[in-house]
Amino acid sequence: MVATDEELVARSMDGDVDSFNQLVLRWERPIYALAYRVIGRDEDARDVAQETFLRAFRALPGFKGQAKFSSWLYRIALNLCRDWIRRKKRTPIVDMPEGVDVIELAAEQGPVESIEDLVARQEMSRIVAQGMKLLPDEQRTAIVLKEYHGLTFQEIADLQGCPLSTVKTRLYQGLTVLRRHLESQGMTSFEKSEKGS
Amino acid sequence: MSIKFTCDDKQTLVSYLYGEVDHETRQAVDAHLDACAACAAEVIALGDARSGLGLWVPPDVELDFKIVKKSELPPANVLRPARWWNTVPAWAQAAAAILVLASAAAIANVQVKSGPEGFSVSTGWMTPQAPALSAPAVRNADGRQVEEWRAALVSLEQQLRSEIRSTREQETRVAARTPADEATIRRVQQLIAASEQRHEQELAMRFIEFTRDINMQRRADLQNVARGMVNYDERLMRQGQTINSLIRVSTTPQQ
Numbered sequence: 001m002v003a004t005d006e007e008l009v010a011r012s013m014d015g016d017v018d019s020f021n022q023l024v025l026r027w028e029r030p031i032y033a034l035a036y037r038v039i040g041r042d043e044d045a046r047d048v049a050q051e052t053f054l055r056a057f058r059a060l061p062g063f064k065g066q067a068k069f070s071s072w073l074y075r076i077a078l079n080l081c082r083d084w085i086r087r088k089k090r091t092p093i094v095d096m097p098e099g100v101d102v103i104e105l106a107a108e109q110g111p112v113e114s115i116e117d118l119v120a121r122q123e124m125s126r127i128v129a130q131g132m133k134l135l136p137d138e139q140r141t142a143i144v145l146k147e148y149h150g151l152t153f154q155e156i157a158d159l160q161g162c163p164l165s166t167v168k169t170r171l172y173q174g175l176t177v178l179r180r181h182l183e184s185q186g187m188t189s190f191e192k193s194e195k196g197s
Numbered sequence: 198m199s200i201k202f203t204c205d206d207k208q209t210l211v212s213y214l215y216g217e218v219d220h221e222t223r224q225a226v227d228a229h230l231d232a233c234a235a236c237a238a239e240v241i242a243l244g245d246a247r248s249g250l251g252l253w254v255p256p257d258v259e260l261d262f263k264i265v266k267k268s269e270l271p272p273a274n275v276l277r278p279a280r281w282w283n284t285v286p287a288w289a290q291a292a293a294a295i296l297v298l299a300s301a302a303a304i305a306n307v308q309v310k311s312g313p314e315g316f317s318v319s320t321g322w323m324t325p326q327a328p329a330l331s332a333p334a335v336r337n338a339d340g341r342q343v344e345e346w347r348a349a350l351v352s353l354e355q356q357l358r359s360e361i362r363s364t365r366e367q368e369t370r371v372a373a374r375t376p377a378d379e380a381t382i383r384r385v386q387q388l389i390a391a392s393e394q395r396h397e398q399e400l401a402m403r404f405i406e407f408t409r410d411i412n413m414q415r416r417a418d419l420q421n422v423a424r425g426m427v428n429y430d431e432r433l434m435r436q437g438q439t440i441n442s443l444i445r446v447s448t449t450p451q452q
Contacts, residue, residue, distance in 0.1 A: 017266045028260045036255040045255075050262055057264050121252060128253040146215065147250045153217060168208040171215075172243075179246035187249055 005069040013060055020060070024053050027070065030149060031077050037144045038081040040133065048084060052077040067158070074149070075159055078141060085137060124187060131181035139174035142167055200225040204236055214243055259391065265380050289360050296353055 003011075003022070011019035031052050036045035055076050056063075063072060132140055138160065145151045145159065157164045182188070202209060202225040212218045213226045230237045 017264055021263050024262050024264065028262050032258070032260055033255045037253070042256055042258065046258065046260065049260065053262050053264065124249065125252045125254065128249050131249075132253070143250070147247065153212070153215075165208055168211040172207045172211045175211075175214075175243050175246045178249070179242045182246055182249050183242075188245060 006065070009060070009063065009065070009069050012057075013063070020057055023069065027073055028053070030070075031073060033148060034074065034077055034144060035081055037132070037148065038078070038137075038141055039084055040129070044084060048077060048080045051080055055080075071151075071155060071159065074145070074151075078159060081141075082137070127182065127185045127187060128178075131178045131185075134181060135174045135177055138162075139170045139177075142170040143174045143178075146171060202226045202229040204229075204233060210236070210240070210243075214240065214247070259395075261391070263384070265384050266377060289357055292353055293357055296350060296357070 003019070005023065005026070008019045008023045012023065028049060032045055032049040035048040035052075036042065039045060039048065052073060056073055059076075063069075067075075132143070135143070142156055142160065145156045146153075151159070153164050153167050156167045160167065200221050202222070209218065209222060209226065213223065218226065230240060
């Protein structure tokens with residue numbers, strides 16, 4: 001039976017490093033994805049994700065379980081992202097994944113998707129990333145937390161330290177800007193199967 | 198009491214969009230959307246924007262983070278080798294400083310004198326001739342003091358040397374490899390191996406790109422050559438026709 005986060009946290013607090021490493025394994029990809037989408041650079045996102053787990057490990061004795069472990073991790077990661085953006089004093093740059101080869105990706109996708117479809121999909125991904133880059137940090141972070149991590153409005157409000165209504169406003173404004181950007185780039189409709197809720 | 202939804206209630210619209218509304222609110226929004234084409238279009242457009250977000254995928258990278266437990270060593274021993282003087286006690290350092298100063302003073306033969314002309318400081322062994330009277334007594338007293346000083350300095354030096362030696366031995370023992378160091382080394386080796394693997398993959402991808410570029414360039418060059426050949430043939434044909442017409446004109450007898 002798979003141990004829950006709470007069980008692994010309890011064992012980690014008793015000094016079991018392996019349990020903490022199980023938590024790392026479970027959460028490293030979501031945390032990396034969050035950092036990547038917020039700051040937009042692969043290498044820096046890796047650094048942020050790694051630092052998140054280091055800080056979490058060091059701060060574990062102070063974790064009282066008031067929030068979910070994942071929310072606590074998200075908070076640490078978002079603080080690091082905020083620090084990164086402040087330190088670098090530059091707009092987050094959203095690049096296409098580094099080292100992506102269209103031919104290799106096509107091979108990975110199998111025979112169902114043609115290279116043309118794949119190139120089109122990558123182009124759309126790039127346009128979406130550009131649109132997200134246009135948003136203020138708070139709106140982008142709210143959208144990322146909602147769309148890709150499935151947090152509730154209240155959880156996002158807790159993480160961002162703002163009222164629930166502000167979160168909804170940020171989401172509405174962010175989605176509206178994104179929608180206009182996508183429309184300006186000729187992207188108006190998508191298959192329902194791509195919709196992530 | 199029934200819930201009424203209006204066009205400017207964007208917060209409820211967002212909640213509806215994400216399915217975080219109760220049954221009554223959902224019904225109210227649905228009813229409104231049936232009647233309001235603008236809001237219905239907005240919901241569809243926002244839904245499209247959300248669908249577009251599904252296309253944005255982060256790179257599929259290998260992370261493999263792992264916490265490796267460190268030993269109880271102080272960070273200085275882990276990050277950089279400790280300097281021996283950092284581990285010598287302060288009293289020993291102070292004593293060493295005094296020893297150095299005293300030795301320097303002894304070597305330089307520093308002499309401070311006061312007289313009717315004021316203070317005078319002189320160094321070196323080439324001292325001026327002292328008056329004959331009372332000189333032996335002074336020399337005897339100075340000799341005893343020098344002997345005492347020398348003995349004290351020698352014992353102090355020996356004490357310092359033994360202190361430094363024991364400190365170095367301790368440092369050597371501390372710097373010996375611990376299981377945690379082994380784990381760190383293993384981790385570093387893993388990181389290096391992963392890095393090498395990434396570089397190899399990148400190199401392979403670059404090579405594939407390069408090969409593809411070469412092939413594309415070759416195809417383009419071949420097409421250019423083929424086009425050039427066609428043009429050349431056409432030119433040759435035109436030149437042939439011109440030559441033929443010239444021959445015809447030149448061979449036609451003039452009237």
